[in-house]
Amino acid sequence: MGDIVKQPGRLRPAPENFLSEEQVKAVAAGRRDFLRKSFLAAGAALSAPLVARASEGDANILQNPAWTTSLGQPVAARPYGMPSQYESQLLRRESPGLARVGGASVSFAPLQGLFGIITPSGLHFERHHQGWHDIDPSKHRLMVNGSDDSLLKKAKVYTLDELMRLPSASRIHFIECGANTGLEWGNVAVPTVQYTHGMISCSEFTGVPLKYLLDDCGVDYKKARYVLAEGADGSSMTRTIPMEMVESGEVMVAYGQNGEMLRPENGYPLRLVVPGVQGVSWVKWLRRIEVGDMPYATKDEAVHYIDLLPNGLHRQYSSIQEAKSVITTPSGGQTLLDKGFYNVSGLAWSGRGRIKQVDVSFDGGINWQTARLEGPVQNKALTRFNTNWVWDGKPAILQSRAIDETGYVQPSYGQLRAVRGTKSIYHNNAIQSWKVIESGEVSNVQVL
Amino acid sequence: MSRFFNASLCRRGTKTLLVLAVAGVSSAALAVDHFSGVGRQATPAEVKAWDIDVRPDFKGLPKGSGSVDQGQELFEAKCASCHGTFGESNEVFTPLVGGTTKDDMKTGRVKGLSSGELPQRTTFTKVATISTVFDYIQRAMPWTAPKSLKPDEVYAILAYLLNLSEMVPGDFVLSDKNIADVQKLLPNRHGMTTEHGLWPGAAAAKGGIGNGGKPDTQNKACMKNCKPGAVIGSTLPDYARTAHGELYDQNRNFGPVRGTRTLGADAVAAPVAANPNLELATKNGCMACHGLNAKIVGPGYNEVLARYQGQADAEGRLVAKVKAGGQGVWGSVPMPPNGHLKDEELKTLVKWILSGAK
DSSP: OHHHHHOGGGOOOOGGGOSOHHHHHHHHTTOHHHHHHHHHHHHHHTTOSSOOOGGGOOHHHHSOOGGGSSOOOOTTSSSSOOOOTTOOSOOOBOOTTSOSOGGGOEEBOOGGGOOSSOOOGGGOOEEOSSOOOOOOGGGOEEEEEESSGGGBSOOEEEEHHHHTTSOOEEEEEEEEOTTTTGGGSSSOOOSSHHHHHOSEEEEEEEEEEHHHHHHHTTBOTTTOOEEEEEESSTTOOEEEEEHHHHHTTOOEEEEEETTEEOOGGGTTTOEEEOTTBOGGGSOTTEEEEEEESSOOOOHHHHTSSOEEOTTSOEEOSOOBOOOEEEEEESOTTEEEOSSEEEEEEEEEEOTTSOEEEEEEESBSSSSOEEOEEESOOOTTSOEEEEEEEEEOSSOEEEEEEEEETTOOBOOOHHHHHHHHOSOOOSOOOOOOEEEEOTTSBEEEEEEO | OHHHHHHHHHTTOHHHHHHHHHTTOOHHHHHHHHOTTSOEEOOHHHHHHHOOOOOTTOTTOOSOEEEHHHHHHHHHHHTHHHHOTTSOOOSSSOOSSOSOOHHHHHHTSOTHHHHSOOSSOOHHHHOOOHHHHHHHHHHHOSTTSTTOOOHHHHHHHHHHHHHHTTSSOTTOEEETTTHHHHHTTOTTTTOEEOOSTTSOSOOGGGTSSSOSSOOSOOOOOOOSSOSSOOOEEEEOOHHHHHTTOOGGGGSOSSSSEEEOOSSOTTOOOOOOOOOHHHHHHHHTTGGGTBOSSSBSSSOOHHHHHHHHTTOTTHHHHHHHHHHHOBOSSSSSSOBOOOTTSOHHHHHHHHHHHHTTOO
16 A cells, blocks of 8 residues: 555556545555445445445446446437536647637647547637637528639639539548647647647548539639638638649538538538648638639738748748647656556648658657557548557656658657747647656656 | 549549549539539629728729828727727737837838847738738728728728838828838838748749748658657746646546646545626626736726626616727726627626626
């Protein structure tokens, strides 16, 4: 029992945590009678007539729990399903002090507890510029027009009824805010992977390739080399998209997300999907597409989402999210329970295509081992990686490094800052480091 | 048949589509043939109603004009609550003006951006195209009533901001005729570069902007003995460890790890009682400027209560004030009109404030 006090990080909880930390201390102090009473209380809570002794095995096995001996809930008791009541801790959360106004703020996805590559729609990160609305789809319209009439044969208006009749595509893509990890350009600022990397999510989006609509309007692709996307919210968010991307067929006017319609916070009933490009270009509540012959220099490509370089110049129209990865388990703000085997798991992605390889280091980047990529490995989508680790109880620094199909290798903080300095906000894709100490506590550190 | 063939090909991804495009399969003809009955031509009035963007070459700019003086009046009434009377406030949003010099106007590069002298970047230290500012004010401002400004009002407000930035004199009238001259004075008009790999289009040499996607860092995938040691350059400051609350509660309480206890082992999450009034105030943005027991930008609700307590007509007067906005009672920063609140919601909130806002 003394070990427990000396090594809090190695505390092995009893089944179902029936002792609180206070009670564990009481037992450790020699009050074993207290332990027996707690067992009795745990047994009583299950209304079991007999109390099994711990020596015979796990009470959760020896006594059939209530859910094994009673009638459960009927179908459709919750017609739009909800997570288990025991899943109340992983929520999207704001970072305190980041924004003064909720309508122009961001909430982060809880990457520390998610599995696979699809983000549950209800946990998808949010970034709004003037608050979100729940728009009546029967009143929503999409207009396609030109900066002038010479750029297309006719300006058109589409309803949701009409858009959903058109040939649809469904593809899995990540969306990452350009400011993801932006809090950490200068130094470590936030404790967990939710706040360092949680402005990313990945969904299966369903919609109409934008090219089909531009074709339908008779767009002159020789002259109209840029597209302006505009939203229907108060900010009427606008961003320039290069026509090359539209012509590739990747850019979609999407209404579906993970099998259901988009959630209102993510643009219901219509948003633009621009794979590989930062989230601000994925205009939500999309109401208008204008084709043009020059970039538009809208507020969020001329005042924000520009990258300040050491020489005082700003990079404008920065869009692509370069290859990046992060270990999500274990990660900052978590504590390992004991020495021994762990599956180290994380996410990798690239705005330039597929992830080819992810390497993991346990000594802060001196030595690396190649992780397993779990399928599916898709174009401009999150890719889950796993690797084995036996923790010997000594301090360690965990890192992951993504390589994409173009051969691009995710840079270190030192390499990124050598080019872009420390005053940038956007496009921080440096290698993340998590430090593990003897107690098992994991914290956020930066290794140059 | 070919329609469905094409649609299913889409699912296989970009490469297939690119091949189709290169091979000259005319999806344009395909689309037009098969999309009959879908969509309709937009009327000129519809296009006019929504086509509100203003480009750097001023295409889309509405006719109109407004003076610095008119702009000051409008700004104080509609903008100052968030931006400060002189556009300098950092309370709600980042400042609009400040940090630029007469010399910057000559060179077109804001020196403070490279010298490190600037404590804070402002809109006018960054923006290189005046159309951007006009476009944004017109489409998105004021915060609580976007698209309510007439073109003359947008010109006036912009004229006031230009005057605050010392680009134009106090008797200046900005209009569609002279805005191109103003562009030539913007202090950071030469401050942007598109020579980078983060624009996905073609390189500048091939008629696009950007560099065709060439990255600016070149890491190598070394595997063994890559460096002599791992030097930690930065760790989480103590205050930041607790600033995000109890991390134990932001992780599952089963699985390979637990959330680290940041507020101490004794900290038990206090049950949060449902508070529909506070939720209503938060939802409508009130809590951005007012604290329950402290001034933020506007007075704390305890201060409002102290001033109005016991006055028979307090409720009616406050409802009217919140609805129409007000200025001068609590300092220089005015409160904007709150037209987005329903009358019932207004009454509920005022009653709540007058009952102690608990």
